[in-house]
Amino acid sequence: MGFFGKIARGLTKTRDALLKEVKGAFGKGKLTDAVIENIEEKLLACDIGMDVASKIMETVRARAKGQEIDSRQLLEWMADATRDLLPETPAWQSKGKPHVILMIGVNGAGKTTTIGKLAHHYKSQGKAVLVAAGDTFRAGAIAQLERWADRVGIETIKSQEGADAASVAFDAYAAAKSRGIDILIIDTAGRLHNKTHLMDELSKMVRVLRKHDPALPHECLLVVDGNTGQNAIQQGKGFNAVVQLDALVITKLDGTAKGGAVIPLCREFGIPVAWVGVGEDLTDLIRFSREEYVRGLFLKDGDDAGLIPDTKALPDGKQASDFYLGV
Ligand SMILES: Nc1nc2c(ncn2[C@@H]2O[C@H](COP(=O)(O)OP(=O)(O)OP(=O)(O)O)[C@@H](O)[C@H]2O)c(=O)[nH]1
Ligand SMILES: [Mg+2]
Structure with missing residues (x-):
């Protein structure tokens, strides 16, 4: 594979929208106040938010110190400034046996699909994985999770539709523990953050899980x-009020031009992005990398990705972007 990884490919729509705007606004010259302000506005095209846009341009302005630059330099500096605004995503670590992951989010966010992908990821690493059908609310939700589990080749712990979601979670933990499972992933029903009874159900799930172990769940992932x-x-604020969020999963990055929103989201909750979904297949889930994300946002892939050198193989003094910035 060339330099561009899957995150960068998933960002294609976002990057196309952004580069069109930024390059339309600036070719070469000094970054005057008017130019800075104009670019700041263009940055909003990828839903990065005003606060982040001005922070990026403040840093770029300070770095430019009134010198003449071209758009290639500008984009590189923007990527650098953006990197510093994002929390680093730590390497994944198991926090128990079983390590328990709770997936939450609004309806249709991609929770169940992400569980299938995650289960596949961990199973391919040789881990014993179990999923729990904690969405007892939506018709067909249990069967949907079971289909994913079948594809991955793992078991599903389930009850009937309409059953108490908290007891499903409680029983699933006990089952996982007794079977020596490494990773238990619990699905939940999609819920709007302002629906009190459903949010109460979620806090009950956490409360009941904690009867097993106060450290549960080890990872609470908000799927967006x-x-x-x-x-x-x-949405995040509503969920954050009832459960402690550990990280974000951003799905459908492949279909959106709003990929810049990742930054204000992380900053608002002070949590990293753990994973991004870039398609509907089992393998379309990527561990988030801050570095790859900022490159994918601002720097364009070369026409022939296969010819692009790996960053580690770059000659001294050369930056990856020297080879294929699309400017
Ligand atoms: N293109 C693309 N589609 C995705 C991705 N993740 C999920 N989807 C699609 O989004 C739709 C909803 O996914 P689900 O996994 O059912 O979402 P959910 O959050 O479990 O939905 P509820 O259980 O109804 O709340 C499905 O059609 C998925 O195929 C992704 O990363 N990229
Ligand atoms: Mg679901």
């Missing part, structure tokens, strides 16, 4: 549809 952009901040 990338198309939601910054509106997901409101």
